[in-house]
Amino acid sequence: MSTIVVATPVIAGLGALFKSHALAKKTVVLFDEHTRKLYGASLLQTLRDEGFLYKELVVPAKEASKSFSAAYRLYGSMIEADVDRSWNLLAVGGGVVGDLGGFIAASYFRGIPIIQLPTTLLAMTDSSIGGKVAINHPLGKNLIGFFHEAELILIDPSYLATLPLREIYAGMAEVVKYGFIADEPFFTFLDLHFAEIMSLQEPFLTQAIKKSACTKADVVKKDFRETGGLRATLNFGHTFAHGLEKLAEYRYLRHGEAVTIGMVCALFLSHNLGYLDQPSLERGLALLQKFRFPKGLVKRRFLDIDSALLLDAMLSDKKKLDKKLRFVLLKKLGKAFLLEENVEESIVLQSINDGQKFFNGKSAH
Ligand SMILES: NC(=O)c1ccc[n+]([C@@H]2O[C@H](COP(=O)([O-])OP(=O)(O)OC[C@H]3O[C@@H](n4cnc5c(N)ncnc54)[C@H](O)[C@@H]3O)[C@@H](O)[C@H]2O)c1
Ligand SMILES: [Zn+2]
Structure with a gap:
């Protein structure tokens, strides 16, 4: 079962929250271009303040990012950054980032924990919850995926101000x-x-x-x-x-x-x-x-x-x-x-x- 936290600001005290869920402070942070621009600076500052080791990844803000080629490229960046099983992945965005991040987390090194930080109303109320993660195939949507429940779902309604x-x-x-x-x-x-x-x-x-x-x-x-x-x-x-x-x-x-x-x-x-x-x-x-x-x-x-x-x-x-x-x-x-x-x-x-x-x-x- 995932733990759902609803708060503003939800990232305050992130280090302690991770610790209480046995999550290492070693995190791959996945954004899309929009969420990186809007929320990246403050989030990454928080991670630095809280003593996290992190690797930042960004994908284009479009449905096409839920693809095997995007996942393949991101696996490469993670291997190059020496990300191993002791890390986790924090997905910051709408359903596209959440589904792609969940797919990568479910498969990388046979699975690392995923933490969802949904930033759209749809992701806060639907896609980040329930553990269905997937990418699209040219023959159909969401066909390749896993059940991989998030350890934590961090919901901050104030993110919707820019939506x-x-x-x-x-x-x-x-x-x-x-x-x-x-x-x-x-x-x-x-x-x-x-x-x-x-x-x-x-x-x-x-x-x-x-x-x-x-x-x-x-x-x-x-x-x-x-x-x-x-x-x-x-x-x-x-x-x-x-x-x-x-x-x-x-x-x-x-x-x-x-x-x-x-x-x-x-x-x-x-x-x-x-x-x-x-x-x-x-x-x-x-x-x-x-x-x-x-x-x-x-x-x-x-x-x-x-x-x-x-x-x-x-x-x-x-x-x-x-x-x-x-x-x-x-x-x-x-x-x-x-x-x-x-x-x-x-x-x-x-x-x-x-x-x-x-x-x-x-x-x-
Ligand atoms: N896994 C599931 O159970 C499940 C359920 C429903 C939908 N989905 C998937 O979710 C995806 C759709 O998700 P979505 O509707 O969140 O779309 P999305 O992720 O494409 O986000 C919509 C747009 O809003 C932008 N955005 C995100 N947060 C923002 C913010 N706070 N301020 C300004 N702009 C912001 C994004 O960059 C993007 O341009 C689909 O791929 C769908 O298949 C999955
Ligand atoms: Zn739906």
Whole structure:
């Protein structure tokens, strides 16, 4: 189990924290170009003040850094710096740095400890927690990886002050997801305080992050290797989202944007299959209505797409393995489940169409 620390500044007393977790003060610090520029100087100063030995590594701030070639280059720098099994790796950044850093830590010298210092809302509430670390393969995202849980997850909400608004919305999608799948009071809290959280107001921001991180950690604790169906509920909205991301070539839609649209479709699907009642559907949609997207994005990446094409994209990586689409549905707000049986294509298509009408501002419901 990882230890999650939420504090500002979270790096104060880092030496003592490492010591109490039996972590050596010998650390490879991985940044992307943005987090290096924004937070590198102060973090590295802290490491010097606290008597750490460190090796700094920087990767370009893009999804393409989650690649084998990037990992291979970084292994080389670590070998040259005499980094051995007694070291650990501190990943300072969003999900890209966290996933890449975790992948390197899981494999280098047969595994060294990873410490996550997430700097995006998505990483603070989702990707840094749960131990799934991966790089991409040209044939698919996140295909090569490990389960390698972080020793420590160090969350400092004040890092979000520099995060672009678009990225805050993207992270907020996963936060709202936890309300939908696990906790009705949290759903209500998010609905009430959406604007405060989006403008990073305390104590709402920290409350939302803590609750999200704990929800994810709790689900992961109960179903680490995703065998019981519980961890799969974290994929609420994601079956649709993955299709949308694929159609957007993994470039033009942020993951959280695809998840926001995907959750709208998943709410309709839950309703169309008779699991979710009308008032709950409407409450769910009202919360998702608060999300904002760059101008024209939803039109280009969702409304202009034929629902059959989206269904094809959702199915594309499943067909080869003769797998069925798996949907996470809601019974009510705060209660999700993984539907085991096959869903008729016409109902999936209908739910996509309902989602499109919703974003067009003329919901049929
Ligand atoms: N391992 C998991 O369980 C899991 C879960 C969800 C997503 N992911 C992965 O996470 C990745 C997406 O993560 P992300 O959304 O954090 O994207 P990201 O890491 O690309 O970060 C988004 C952008 O924000 C910048 N940034 C980061 N922190 C900043 C800060 N404090 N101020 C200003 N700019 C900052 C980054 O440099 C980058 O340009 C994807 O690769 C996805 O596959 C993994
Ligand atoms: Zn997600």
